[in-house]
Amino acid sequence: MQRKEPFRAAIFDRNNVLIEYDFDVAQAFFGPLLPISIFELGDRWQTWGETVGFPATPADETPFWQGFWQHLGDELALSASVVAKLHTFEYVSVLRPFPDARPALQAAKDRGLQVGVLSNFPLATIETSLAATNLLDLVDIAFSSTNIGVAKPNPAAYQHIMQALDIAPTDALFFDDTRIHIDGARQLGFTAYLIDRRQADHDLKTGIINNLEILPTLIDKGTTNFPD
Structure with a gap:
C-alpha cells in the first residue's frame, strides 16, 4: 500500500x-597483546559492563575503560607495559561506516x-x-x-x-x-x-x-x- x-x-x-566493526584492525591491535581472541575480549567487556554498570555519560567512560583494562590485566596476569598499551585503545578506531x-x-x-x-x-x-x-x-x-x-x-x-x-x-x-x-x-x-x-x-x-x-x-x- x-x-x-x-x-x-x-x-x-x-x-x-x-556502521560495522573492523575486526582486522581490532586483531592487529589486540593480537600481539592478549592471550585471548578479540571475540572473547568482547565477551569479557560485556560481562564487565553488566557487572559494574555501563557508563551513563561520556565523562563516565574513561574510568569505565580504565577499570576494565586493569581488571583484565589482573585476570590474565598481563605485564604493566601491556596494560599501559591497552589503556591507549580508542574503540572508535575499529568502527567503519x-x-x-x-x-x-x-x-x-x-x-x-x-x-x-x-x-x-x-x-x-x-x-x-x-x-x-x-x-x-x-x-x-x-x-x-x-x-x-x-x-x-x-x-x-x-x-x-x-x-x-x-x-x-x-x-x-x-x-x-x-x-x-x-x-x-x-x-x-x-x-x-x-x-x-x-x-x-x-x-x-x-x-x-x-x-x-x-x-x-x-x-x-x-x-x-x-x-x-
Missing part, C-alpha cells in the same frame, strides 16, 4: 545498519527528512562514534540505550526519539538489523525494514532489505504494512 503523506523522518540503528551509509543519510536529508539514530549501544558516546565514521553531520539526533535508560524493543525507547524529533510513528521509516526491534517498531506504527546484509536480494513484500541503496525508493514509494 502506497502512502498518501510523505515521510518526515528516517531512523536507523547503528551497528550492522550504518558501510559504503551505503552516508549516501543513504544524505538522500534522506535531501528529501527533507529528519535523520535519527536509535541504538542499543551500551556506551554514551554514540555521537563520537558517528563523528569518527563521518556520519554525524547528517544526523539530527542520536541516542543509545545508555543515554536514555531504556533499550529497544521497549516502546519507551522508540517514544524517546519520536518526542525528540516531534513526530508520530507513522511519520517515519525505521531500519534495524534485529527482528524483535523491527517488530516493536511496527507495533507502534513505524514503517520498519529489517536490514540483513547477508541476504542476496531485497524482499520488500516482507519488509526486508539487504542494503541502504534502496532508501530513496522507500522514501518516494514506501509501503506502510507488511505481513507478520
